[in-house]
Amino acid sequence: KQEVTQIPAALSVPEGENLVLNCSFTDSAIYNLQWFRQDPGKGLTSLLLIQSSQREQTSGRLNASLDKSSGRSTLYIAASQPGDSATYLCAVRGESQAGTALIFGKGTTLSVSS
């Protein structure tokens, strides 16, 4: 059964720092991987979707990479800002389950101080 792990569970950085959030998954047969952001008490906002054939995706200050063979993805945030403070979750969809649900990690809670 697929398991998704995000380490660390929490991270605090000063404003302006570049940082990397990690996501690992146990079954490399994935269809795609998606990164989300969640603010307290709110729903999840999609940040980036990486298909299994892709190595990375970029959106603004965010860059997500995918290494299927090692079961890892990273989310790189450049020049962090206090507004980036949130919980970041990654989720994978299995290769044989293209039409079904994503499996989520428990998230990394990021705090950026000014």
Added chain:
Amino acid sequence: DVKVTQSSRYLVKRTGEKVFLECVQDMDHENMFWYRQDPGLGLRLIYFSYDVKMKEKGDIPEGYSVSREKKERFSLILESASTNQTSMYLCASSSLPGELFFGEGSRLTVL
């Protein structure tokens, strides 16, 4: 922009009440999902639907049922609410098998 709308942001119900959580999406997505989110447990899948009138159990379907009579609407039903169903409920939709989009969530408290 994709819009997934959950009818109620906050609900307070009594034990034993029947509870309906409604979700509507405006992107003609085939797939719709209900998750619950609890501290320390993360997001857990309750049910999903890949077509009208079709449904599949997720990891924790006990105590819940769902209804999908129209493509844009997916309802979660708690037949007899219990205190251990106090949680944040999140609805999501996607095309097959594209990006997943979430609603704002429904915070349910069962007293």
